[in-house]
Amino acid sequence: MADQNLDKHQSDRRQxxxxxxxxxxxxxxxPMVGAQPLKLSKFTPSKLVDxxxxxxxxxxxxxxEPLVFTYxxxxxxxxxxxxxxxxxxxxxxxxxxxxxxxxxxVGPGKNLVAYSAICSHRMxxxxxxxxxxxxxxxxxxxxxxxxxxxxxxxRYDPTKGASVISGPAPAPLAMVALEWLQADDSLQxxxxxxxxxxxxxxxxxxxxxxxxxxxxxxxxxxxxxxxxPSSQYSKxxxxxSA
Ligand code: FES
Numbered sequence: 253m254a255d256q257n258l259d260k261h262q263s264d265r266r267q268x269x270x271x272x273x274x275x276x277x278x279x280x281x282x283p284m285v286g287a288q289p290l291k292l293s294k295f296t297p298s299k300l301v302d303x304x305x306x307x308x309x310x311x312x313x314x315x316x317e318p319l320v321f322t323y324x325x326x327x328x329x330x331x332x333x334x335x336x337x338x339x340x341x342x343x344x345x346x347x348x349x350x351x352x353x354x355x356x357x358v359g360p361g362k363n364l365v366a367y368s369a370i371c372s373h374r375m376x377x378x379x380x381x382x383x384x385x386x387x388x389x390x391x392x393x394x395x396x397x398x399x400x401x402x403x404x405x406x407r408y409d410p411t412k413g414a415s416v417i418s419g420p421a422p423a424p425l426a427m428v429a430l431e432w433l434q435a436d437d438s439l440q441x442x443x444x445x446x447x448x449x450x451x452x453x454x455x456x457x458x459x460x461x462x463x464x465x466x467x468x469x470x471x472x473x474x475x476x477x478x479x480x481p482s483s484q485y486s487k488x489x490x491x492x493s494a
Contacts, residue, residue, distance in 0.1 A: 290350030292429055294443040295324035298477040300332070307438035308479050310359035315397065318387035320369060320378055320485040321477045323428055323441040327461050327469045328450060329369040329378045330428045330441070332479060333387055333410045336396050338362035344413040346447040347372075347423035354413025358432040358439070366428035366441065367414045370449045371401040373421040375456055380464070383486035399425065402492030413446075423447035441477065 300308050300321055313319065319332040338361060341353045357363045369385055370377045376384045385401040387410070394417060399408040406419030414425035426446035430439055454461065454470060461469035483489060 288350040290346055290352040290445065292443045292445045293324075293448070295441075295472060296475075297431070297440045297442045298323055298473040299475060300439045300441065300479045301476045302479060303484075305476065305478075307436065309437045310364060310432050310439050311361075311437050313359070313364060315363075318397075318482045319479050320482050321441070321479040323366075323473050323477050324444060325450065325469075326471045326473055327457075327465055328453065329485070330366050331369050331387055331399060331410075331425075331482075332364065332366045332430075333397060333399075334359075335363040335365060335411055337411075339365060339411045339413075342412045342415070344415060344424050344446065346426075349423070349447045352445055355427055355429060355445070358430045360432075360434075360437070364430060364432070364439070365410055366430050367399065367408070367410065367425040368428060368444070368446075368448055369399075369425070370453050371403060371406060371421060372416075372423040372425060372447050372449060373401065373406050373419070374403055375449055375453050376401050376403040377453070378482065378486045380486060382488040382490055383482065384490045384492070386482055386489055400492065402490050405492065441473075 302308050313334045315334040315336055320329050322328055323330050338357050341356055344354050345351050357365050371385050384403050387397050388400045390396050390398045395409055395411045397410055399410055404420050406421035407417040408414040408425050409417050426444050426448040428441050429443040431442050432439055
């Protein structure tokens, strides 16, 4: 069943790219001329909840400690980042997978964004034991926050669709589409756009994920997904210099 979910995701993506369909407002961002427009892959919405299962409040998320949740699979981590300012949509090239326009932020300040935490280079990702990739302070002309993978020092700009600032990463981190439900100030994840790396991720870490999560490894998230500070999601946060 789990393999079917992943296969279906890849199949849906191919069909969408071939058909050029638009699946919703988030997927309808204007494509760039001459480029293959990459569309949003929709998944069952998962409400973001805290460790006690209560919906987190978007207005309470501040740009201090980065947050991590998993989506769309229970094994695929995502960074939830509160930016200092609302980001502007920018054109993004996702390697050979296509091109798209990054999402606006969501929440009362339109400053909340979410990105896959699987590095597009060699797929380092936050595990329960250790994380080599995290949101860190920017330096020089960088934005105040960057996403830095210590593996080979790739740095991504969360204010510009996680485009690559420096390092060997071949593509930006995939964006996770969030919806802000204004009535109760809650958030839910609804889809993924970009070079998501899911297929090679599950191939590369198949044995490790099987050991850690068993059958849950490729299971899609349910109606809720737990959000944790990155320092709780991983026991050790590896520091690395820029
Ligand atoms: S694995 Fe992230 S930069 Fe190489």
